[in-house]
Amino acid sequence: MKLLFTGASGFLGHHIKPLLQNSFEVKTMGLSRQDDYNVNMATAVPDIRESFDVILHAAGKAHIVPKTEEEKKSFFEVNYKGTVNLCKALESNLPKAFVFISTVAVYGLETGEHITENHPLNGKTPYALSKIQAEKYLSDWCAKHGVVLGIIRPSLIAGPNAPGNLGAMVSGIKSGRYLSIAGGKARKSVLMVQDIARLLPALIEKGGVYNVCDDSQPSFRELEMLIVEQLEKKMPSSVPYFIAKSMALVGDLLGDRVPINSLKLRKITESLTFSNKKAKEALNWQPLNVLENYKLY
Helix, strand or coil: CEEEEECCCCHHHHHHHHHHCCCCEEEEEECCCCCCEECCCCCCCCCCCCCCCEEEECCCCCCCCCCCHHHHHHHHHHHHHHHHHHHHHHCCCCCCEEEEECCHHHHCCCCEEEECCCCCCCCCCHHHHHHHHHHHHHHHHHHHHCCEEEEEEECEEECCCCCHHHHHHHHHHHHCCCCEEHHHCCEECEEECCHHHHHHHHHHHHCEEEEECCCCCCEHHHHHHHHHHHHCCCCCCEECHHHHHHHHHHHHHHHHHCCCCHHHHHHHHCCEEECCHHHHHHCCCCCCCHHHHCCCC
């Protein structure tokens, strides 16, 4: 089967492209010169002159806090308009299946436990809204053209040299500048990066919308211990909540000059987990255990 992989030059592609090549003839599309199709989908409709059985659409603008109106706009240009342009390019040679990498950010939640796919899509950030728009567009487009649509909503993704919050935790512990807050009791949903490749065969057959994460829902403390062990460092000091709260209030006033504010404190000290029950049952999938499989490098 022929598979077109968008966004394959990023963290996700680096880890799962070799796994996909065991089962698919893979070609890539994106901004890298190494891509088979070198194109900016946010500004142009790709010229695709061959047919593909499966589209794996991972290209997109990652979750950051936008500081300007231009940055806010770019989420919609990349995540939504890029998806629309890709679909336009596929209409002359329709695939059998389309898999979209979305995000749990579409729910718009900062706290909660075992959240299911039935939760309303209340995300309000430009990142979340652009992903919601892309999901809705794909639902209509795939239904219109008879294409099987699979949407996965990953949580925090773990793997060697992981970016984002997990990468920041590793860097902080490595440099000795990381502080554990209130004992690190809060739990977060995490997904091993290679599980996306493991999910794909069933997903392209059955389609559907799924939260994807492992079963362990590790706490911050468990992740800290795992990272410390691999780095051969000492456990970071734990700051009592009342001290962290005082620091956060100062951060609310001073902005980026202080490493923590009330929103960050809430994310660190309150659990946010998602249910993977639907994906496990419908796709006959057993996720890899993050605490057993996560390697830093």
